[in-house]
Amino acid sequence: MAEPPAYARHRPDTQPPYLYPDYASTVKRSPTRPLIRFEHTLSEITGPSFASGWAGAAATDLTRQHKGEPLGERIIVTGRILDEDGRPVPHTLVELWQCNAAGRYHHPVDQHDAPLDPNFTGAGQAITDGEGRYRFITIKPGAYPWRNSPNAWRPAHLHFGVFGGGFVTRLITQMYFPGDPLLPYDPIYQSTADAAARTRLIAAYDPDLSEPEWALGYAFDMVLRGREATPFEGRD
Amino acid sequence: MAGKLIATPGQTVGPFFALGLDRPEWADLTRQSPQGQRIVIAGQVRDGDGAPVPDAVIELWQANAAGRYDHVEDTQAGKPIDPQFHGYGRAATDAQGRFKITTIKPGPVPGRGNALQAPHINVAFFARGLLRQLHTRIYFADEPANTGDPLLSSIEDEGVRKTLLARPEGAGIYRFDFVLQGNDETAFLDL
């Protein structure tokens, strides 16, 4: 078997560090030894495939999982999963979880004094189509307090998990909303030093995606690691 | 060289990931009765204070019993795909930081050059307090092929190397702890 082409390393400062003391929980949970650099083998460049549908049925409309409609601002979030060369990633799993419009998660650990919404769970999943596209209908999540520092509030966000072509392309991230006044104060958002990389985390309001009298549209592409070389296309 | 777009930064899974990621059945990779030796890998996740980490999620990717990955880029001749085995698993820790995975022991897979890699399970590790995933591998302490494995052989410190070895604790039962900091800190990989 030919040597598999490796995935490219991230450019400096375009991913968050492990230790980032402004996010207090990193202090006791980040590795203290240098990571061991290892060149990719078949183990790294392969990864789970979802085209056969084994991960279960799609759940892309989070507003229709209960008897009634959830409270909150109805939104459409759609985009493509791409690699760093702009190539779409088809048939990969996209997982989504979020709090409700009041800023409360449907999760026993969340004790924020905000109401649960009996009509909102806040979990969904999709498989990207042939062009790498996904689309969710949900409600805009609320901001919520956390105990990182006194009076700290997380900006409104959706949690996303995406796989891509290999195990090393796995990405778990968060999507934020444009113009959120909490972003400058949020250490999780601010942890990525490179401003252009950080901006990738903010969805774009897109009037063409909004549906009249019904929902606001946001565009959010997620970009996964690309290949060192593209053996099938040669060099230019 | 990296491409023209900047990759999306990772962000922590946070404390509420179970809402979106908890699939208890995915902790059993044998649920479709694949071929191979059934094994259980159980252990605990601990932080820099030695405290259990109750909000971590461990993702696994492995070859089947023949040493073949269920992936289009694994074109190894003479190693069959097992239609009952996808090779991907996921387990979250409980309130005591414990996890348990049921799977089959993977076969050896090729490394770079002419090297053979000892049987191993690839791990992506997420938790509250980790801004992006950590990568590591689970090897098997009772596996003779470990001596020729390129990654294990590249680690000179025996104490560090041992953190990648799951310890047999009875027939088909292995113990593997993830230690995020300290003397027994797990060796994590820069991939």
Ligand SMILES: [Fe+3]
């Ligand atoms: Fe959150």
